[in-house]
Amino acid sequence: MMTITPVAAELQAQDVSVWFGERQVLKDVNLTFRANRVTALIGPSGCGKSTFIRTLNRMHELIPSAGLAGAILLDGKDIYDPSVNPVDVRMEIGMVFQKPNPFPTMSIQNNVLSGLKLSGLHSDNKEELLETSLKRASMWNEVKDRLDEPATSLSGGQQQRLCIARSLAMNPKVLLMDEPCSALDPGSTRRIEATIEELSESMTIVIVTHNMQQAQRVSHETAFFLADDNVPGGVVEFGSTEQVFGQPIDPRTNDYVNGHFG
Amino acid sequence: MSRGDRLFFGITSSAAYFAFILVGLILVFLIAQAWPAIQEQGFAFVYGDKWEVTEEKTILQIGPMLYGSILIALLGVLIATPMAIATAYMIVFILKGGWAKLATNLIDLLAALPSVIIGLWGVLVFTPIAQGWAEFLHQYLGWIPLFATDKGTTSLNSSPFIAGWIVAVMIVPIITSVTREIFSQFDRELVNGALALGATRWTVFRRVILPTTSGGITGGVLLGLGRAIGETVAIYYVLQLSMNINLFQILEPRGGAIASWILSRFGEATDKEFHGLMAAGLVIFITTLIINLIANVIVNKAQPWRK
Numbered sequence: 001m002m003t004i005t006p007v008a009a010e011l012q013a014q015d016v017s018v019w020f021g022e023r024q025v026l027k028d029v030n031l032t033f034r035a036n037r038v039t040a041l042i043g044p045s046g047c048g049k050s051t052f053i054r055t056l057n058r059m060h061e062l063i064p065s066a067g068l069a070g071a072i073l074l075d076g077k078d079i080y081d082p083s084v085n086p087v088d089v090r091m092e093i094g095m096v097f098q099k100p101n102p103f104p105t106m107s108i109q110n111n112v113l114s115g116l117k118l119s120g121l122h123s124d125n126k127e128e129l130l131e132t133s134l135k136r137a138s139m140w141n142e143v144k145d146r147l148d149e150p151a152t153s154l155s156g157g158q159q160q161r162l163c164i165a166r167s168l169a170m171n172p173k174v175l176l177m178d179e180p181c182s183a184l185d186p187g188s189t190r191r192i193e194a195t196i197e198e199l200s201e202s203m204t205i206v207i208v209t210h211n212m213q214q215a216q217r218v219s220h221e222t223a224f225f226l227a228d229d230n231v232p233g234g235v236v237e238f239g240s241t242e243q244v245f246g247q248p249i250d251p252r253t254n255d256y257v258n259g260h261f262g
Numbered sequence: 263m264s265r266g267d268r269l270f271f272g273i274t275s276s277a278a279y280f281a282f283i284l285v286g287l288i289l290v291f292l293i294a295q296a297w298p299a300i301q302e303q304g305f306a307f308v309y310g311d312k313w314e315v316t317e318e319k320t321i322l323q324i325g326p327m328l329y330g331s332i333l334i335a336l337l338g339v340l341i342a343t344p345m346a347i348a349t350a351y352m353i354v355f356i357l358k359g360g361w362a363k364l365a366t367n368l369i370d371l372l373a374a375l376p377s378v379i380i381g382l383w384g385v386l387v388f389t390p391i392a393q394g395w396a397e398f399l400h401q402y403l404g405w406i407p408l409f410a411t412d413k414g415t416t417s418l419n420s421s422p423f424i425a426g427w428i429v430a431v432m433i434v435p436i437i438t439s440v441t442r443e444i445f446s447q448f449d450r451e452l453v454n455g456a457l458a459l460g461a462t463r464w465t466v467f468r469r470v471i472l473p474t475t476s477g478g479i480t481g482g483v484l485l486g487l488g489r490a491i492g493e494t495v496a497i498y499y500v501l502q503l504s505m506n507i508n509l510f511q512i513l514e515p516r517g518g519a520i521a522s523w524i525l526s527r528f529g530e531a532t533d534k535e536f537h538g539l540m541a542a543g544l545v546i547f548i549t550t551l552i553i554n555l556i557a558n559v560i561v562n563k564a565q566p567w568r569k
Binding site for chain 2 (some may be wrong): 057059062064087088090091094095097099101102103104105106114115117118119120121163166167170
């Protein structure tokens, strides 16, 4: 039976470099995402943070010209090992995107359970899985009486939380979030941030954000990415969120978090 | 409005009305020409199965031809739809830049081939090949009524089966281009969302792309169906026209197609027969009109989330 017994995992990036065709966009990224922690990836546009988060569940492979060097270890096992199927990786490492993308032809309920059908998994107790997933995304009370309505009838913020619930139904060890609030209003943003805090008790979370206040509110650790003309993106500074924002070591980090550029 | 705008508005609106007026005039012409036959033959014209023109009497009925047109069109759609969807999927989601363009151009070129060419190819090249397929189907699946024949396995040509394939070749381009258009507007974020949940290419297609686009694809299929029903010359070459109705034995060398029937009789038609052929034309016209209306309803109803 597929009950929710979440096990957070440690995720480690070792010397990760990425190319799109001839152009290198990331160079030697080394980061450790600790279990039950929220790590924020910040940096100006084009610094490679969105590309990097996609390497963590092999979504960057959808871009035909993309190439990667280095390793990503999930609890010590390389997700790029030739014996590993990317489909299995994505079931263990879920992802929430910038724009809410619920499946428009499916009901609220079927959206939450869509991962089962898409991946061919079975669940003996779908009702329980549905309820638990929606509760973990803190939206059960809002939708429990309208589970058969189309997902598109929900507001933008609700749609995004539905997408979170959809990922949670796969019981992933890690949840990747690529600017999950950038399309949402402040109220919805606050609710999603509260959800992130609750979820971090049971899983590892990596979040890309443009919003530095958000990074400070939700994350335990922060990595600052930077790229320049002709210089591929990389990590300038990585440490506890308090330290990165309070006492940055690198002057570039200091300039960025204090709003001097970006 | 300025003078230039008025002129522009005048030209565009008269172009729009022109189509309306033309369709209306054709309908009026057909009804006028068909009227004597309709009056004389009554409603049996549509469903009866006798076409006799002698000195004493004239019986004009097109039941088997109307039925045959629909049967062949359905066979064509059944064969063409999976091919078209697969082709469109390849072009939009798999092939890269230059190859996608090449495939698109080749398919469009297929649409530009005159149907007489396809008919000649059909009878000279394709029929001997498809005859082999028909014999295979009859031999191994002959116990299914659809693949049964009255005369055994020999010379299974000139059948609705072969005509269906020929029609399929002719409507694959139109279904492909409609489907390609719909696929290319498909929100890639939905594909990403599904893949991030552990979907494979197949489950993304089956569970996300197809349900979301089925309304539009159905529209393309019905457009193809409309074309298939009116198909004339190509079918004329590959099908044995027969007033002895062939309900479902699609491998049998007899079948019907209204448009081809008109073509085959027109040259030596008597005066009365001429009006009968015009009435047959009216029947195709109305059938195609009904299919297009159904297409509109389905396309609108199939996408309730699109408002």
